[in-house]
Amino acid sequence: MGRPADPARRERTLAQATDYVLAHGLAGLSLRPLAEALDTSPRMLLYDFGSKQELVAAVLAEARRRGAVRLAEHIPPKTGSVQERLRGIWEWISADERAPFVRLFFEVHADGLVHPENYPDQGEAITDWFDTVGATFRDVSTGPDDTVTSTLVMAVVRGLLFDLTATGDRHRTDRALDRFAELLNQ
Amino acid sequence: MGRPADPARRERTLAQATDYVLAHGLAGLSLRPLAEALDTSPRMLLYDFGSKQELVAAVLAEARRRGAVRLAEHIPPKTGSVQERLRGIWEWISADERAPFVRLFFEVHADGLVHPENYPDQGEAITDWFDTVGATFRDVSTGPDDTVTSTLVMAVVRGLLFDLTATGDRHRTDRALDRFAELLNQ
DNA sequence: GAGTATATGGTACGACTGTTTCAATAACGA
DNA sequence: TCGTTATTGAAACAGTCGTACCATATACTC
Numbered sequence: 223m224g225r226p227a228d229p230a231r232r233e234r235t236l237a238q239a240t241d242y243v244l245a246h247g248l249a250g251l252s253l254r255p256l257a258e259a260l261d262t263s264p265r266m267l268l269y270d271f272g273s274k275q276e277l278v279a280a281v282l283a284e285a286r287r288r289g290a291v292r293l294a295e296h297i298p299p300k301t302g303s304v305q306e307r308l309r310g311i312w313e314w315i316s317a318d319e320r321a322p323f324v325r326l327f328f329e330v331h332a333d334g335l336v337h338p339e340n341y342p343d344q345g346e347a348i349t350d351w352f353d354t355v356g357a358t359f360r361d362v363s364t365g366p367d368d369t370v371t372s373t374l375v376m377a378v379v380r381g382l383l384f385d386l387t388a389t390g391d392r393h394r395t396d397r398a399l400d401r402f403a404e405l406l407n408q
Numbered sequence: 409m410g411r412p413a414d415p416a417r418r419e420r421t422l423a424q425a426t427d428y429v430l431a432h433g434l435a436g437l438s439l440r441p442l443a444e445a446l447d448t449s450p451r452m453l454l455y456d457f458g459s460k461q462e463l464v465a466a467v468l469a470e471a472r473r474r475g476a477v478r479l480a481e482h483i484p485p486k487t488g489s490v491q492e493r494l495r496g497i498w499e500w501i502s503a504d505e506r507a508p509f510v511r512l513f514f515e516v517h518a519d520g521l522v523h524p525e526n527y528p529d530q531g532e533a534i535t536d537w538f539d540t541v542g543a544t545f546r547d548v549s550t551g552p553d554d555t556v557t558s559t560l561v562m563a564v565v566r567g568l569l570f571d572l573t574a575t576g577d578r579h580r581t582d583r584a585l586d587r588f589a590e591l592l593n594q
Numbered sequence: 595g596a597g598t599a600t601a602t603g604g605t606a607c608g609a610c611t612g613t614t615t616c617a618a619t620a621a622c623g624a
Numbered sequence: 625t626c627g628t629t630a631t632t633g634a635a636a637c638a639g640t641c642g643t644a645c646c647a648t649a650t651a652c653t654c
Contacts, residue, residue: 224599225651231601247522249435253642264642265602274642325521332518335511335573336433345575373584377567384566385559387521389531398559405591410629411621417631439612450612451632460612 232270235260239267239277240284244322248329251278275340282330286347289323297354305403307358312379312399316386324383351376362406378402418456421446425453425463426470430508434515437464461526468516472533475509483540491589493544498565498585502572510569537562548592564588 238260243251253264253274260267271277296314300307314320327347334341352372356363363371378399386395424446429437439450439460446453457463482500486493500506513533520527538558542549549557564585572581 223597223653225601227600249519249522252640254640263603265604268643269601325518328514328518328521331570331574332511332514333435335514336435345577348571348574369580370583370587373568373571373580374564374587377564377571377581377584378560379567380570381563381565381567382559384517384570385534385563388517388534391531394555394559395563397556398563401556401560405594408591408594409623409627411631413630438610440610449633451614451634454613455631 235262235267235270236280236284240281240288243278243281244285244326248278248326248333282326285323285326290350293351293354297358300358300360304359304362304407305400308375308399308403308406311355311358312382312396315379316383316392316395321387324387328384328387348376359406375406421448421453421456422466422470426467426474429464429467430471430512434464434512434519468512471509471512476536479537479540483544486544486546490545490548490593491586494561494585494589494592497541497544498568498582501565502569502578502581507573510573514570514573534562545592561592 239256242256242259251274253267257264257267267277268274271280302310315324330341330347331344334344338344352369355372355375356368359371359375382395382399385398386392389395425442428442428445437460439453443450443453453463454460457466488496501510516527516533517530520530524530538555541558541561542554545557545561568581568585571584572578575581
């Protein structure tokens with residue numbers, strides 16, 4: 223008996239908080255401004271999530287979940303040349319719409335380097351994509367469980383994303399990716 | 409007349425502060441703990457640097473200066489194969505001794521994505537190395553002012569550094585670099 | 595209605611932040 | 625010694641932070 227719990231509220235708050243973090247970043251996140259933007263109170267945020275740390279963990283999990291869904295929607299077809307598939311991934315992940323995700327991705331990585339204890343599953347964020355990427359570039363892989371090709375492809379993508387977000391030079395980064403595609407194809 | 413100024417104190421403090429930031433990171437930097445570790449006071453830090461923001465700017469400039477010096481000392485020789493030169497750069501920059509620099513590098517980049525106004529010369533941190541890298545890999549460049557090869561090489565290095573710092577998997581990242589060297593050599 | 599569990603608002607605590615203010619000290623030239 | 629400038633200490637200011645406490649309101653069963 224008693225008033226029934228409303229789990230939907232927590233989920234709604236989590237979704238909005240994730241939007242907020244994607245828009246404003248993780249670094250300066252503070253409960254009071256966040257609560258105000260979400261039309262709630264710090265009191266309720268702690269009531270639903272226990273502590274700021276748990277709230278952040280939930281937000282990051284939700285962001286990762288969203289990213290995985292979008293990636294699944296965009297799995298490049300196995301048809302086409304290596305260049306086409308690589309360009310497909312690059313164009314998708316380097317598009318302006320993905321900028322908030324990319325920014326949060328870099329932010330979490332940097333924070334994890336200073337406070338590794340807060341990110342016990344940081345390695346997964348890297349290796350999670352290997353199955354997908356490895357399957358996509360099976361024809362240029364060295365074998366069935368070739369993690370090296372996936373590692374290199376993702377390193378190029380992340381490294382160029384790093385460059386692009388820092389310099390904004392899309393032309394140069396696009397051409398560098400094309401160059402890599404050519405090398406990979408030989 | 410009057411007591412003579414002591415510019416050496418500011419430089420000494422700057423050097424120690426740079427050590428501290430390299431050791432502890434930029435994110436949680438606070439004047440009081442910093443001052444205590446440097447055996448001085450917040451009062452003196454502001455006296456010498458004006459504000460925390462200017463202090464941070466000075467520390468980052470100093471860190472960049474140190475990095476440039478170390479890189480200059482380690483310019484890989486133009487002799488040897490592409491693999492050897494690439495491995496030389498990778499082994500140097502991915503060594504444990506460089507970890508504080510790498511960490512600060514990623515931290516500054518991430519913070520710059522959230523607060524671009526604080527890092528007006530962020531692009532330089534990327535393009536600065538192009539002359540050196542381009543000269544080192546002139547034999548695999550497409551021309552005298554080929555920025556694409558430099559961009560790609562540095563992207564691979566940064567991307568693999570990202571992977572290595574997140575997963576700690578040195579074997580896999582080392583092999584990925586070798587794979588890239590093979591591709592580049594053809 | 596009573597009983598009960600969930601959901602909130604308001605407020606204050608203790609710790610921290612960068613920075614300022616005021617005063618005192620130290621080292622020089624004259 | 626005196627004037628002058630550089631240096632330094634102690635304390636306070638105004639703000640923010642995450643969080644805890646206490647009361648109250650709400651929605652349900654019986």
